[in-house]
Amino acid sequence: MFDPLIDINDLGRLLKVPTKTIRNKLSDGSWPIDPVRIGRALRWRKEDVIAWLETQNEDLPPLPAEGIDGRPRSCA
Numbered sequence: 001m002f003d004p005l006i007d008i009n010d011l012g013r014l015l016k017v018p019t020k021t022i023r024n025k026l027s028d029g030s031w032p033i034d035p036v037r038i039g040r041a042l043r044w045r046k047e048d049v050i051a052w053l054e055t056q057n058e059d060l061p062p063l064p065a066e067g068i069d070g071r072p073r074s075c076a
Contacts, residue, residue, distance in 0.1 A: 005036060005043035014049060 012019040025031035026042070033052050035042040 003045040003047045005038075006046050006049070007041070007043055011044050011049065015053075 006014065008019050008022055011017075012022060022031060026035070033044055033048055035044050037043075
């Protein structure tokens with residue numbers, strides 16, 4: 001029905017970015033994800049954040065199947 005909305009603290013935790021960085025980038029217009037304004041509060045659609053993250057991962061090369069030492073990576 002409705003996309004879940006997250007606040008700036010949740011956004012910072014999700015992206016592992018300090019909220020101060022988010023605020024600074026919002027102020028100078030360089031923050032890539034548009035917020036939803038509810039009164040004076042800013043919220044982000046979680047779906048928009050996830051979609052943006054997925055576009056960022058497209059530019060990264062895939063990790064090699066083996067580690068630096070040539071052995072398979074462990075998932076532990």
